[in-house]
Amino acid sequence: MGEINGTIISLDLLPMEHIEGVHYIQGDFREESVLAQLEELVQGRPVDLVVSDMAPNLSGNSTTDGARVEHLIELAVDFATHHLRPEGALVAKVFHGPGYDDLVKLFRNHFKLVKPLKPKSSRDKSSETFLIGIGLK
C-alpha cells in the first residue's frame, strides 16, 4: 500500500480491523459526543469526501426502519454540508422505498449535482443504492 497523503477517518458502532494511517472512532454517529470526536479529528479542515454506508439493524417494521435509515442519512448530509470543501462530495447509501424521493430532494437542496449510483457490487435484488452529491450549493 502507498503512503496516505491526507487524513482518513472511519466511524462505526462496531470495532474495525486496524488499517495503518486511518483514524478510527467507535461510536454512534447520532450521539453529540461522537460527532464531537469526529469534529476534533477534522480540526476545521475542509473535507474532500464524506462516504456513508451506515445502515441500522432492521427491525422488520418498515415505518420504523425507514425513519432510522433516513435519520442517519440526514445526519450524514448535515455533517457534509458543514465540513465539505465547496467542490467536495458526499456518497451515501440509501434504500429505494417510501422515503427515497425525499432524500433525493434533500440532496438536491444542498448539492449542485446529484446522481444515483447502483454499483456492480450491490445485488440487483437489494433495494440499496447510493446517492452522490457533488459541489455544495
Ligand SMILES: C[S@@+](CC[C@H](N)C(=O)[O-])C[C@H]1O[C@@H](n2cnc3c(N)ncnc32)[C@H](O)[C@@H]1O
Ligand atoms: C452495511 S454495514 C457497512 C459496514 C462497513 N462499512 C463495511 O463496508 O463492511 C453498515 C454499518 O453501519 C453501522 N452503523 C449503523 N448505525 C450506525 C450509527 N448510528 N453510527 C455509526 N455506525 C452505524 C453498522 O455498525 C454497520 O457496520
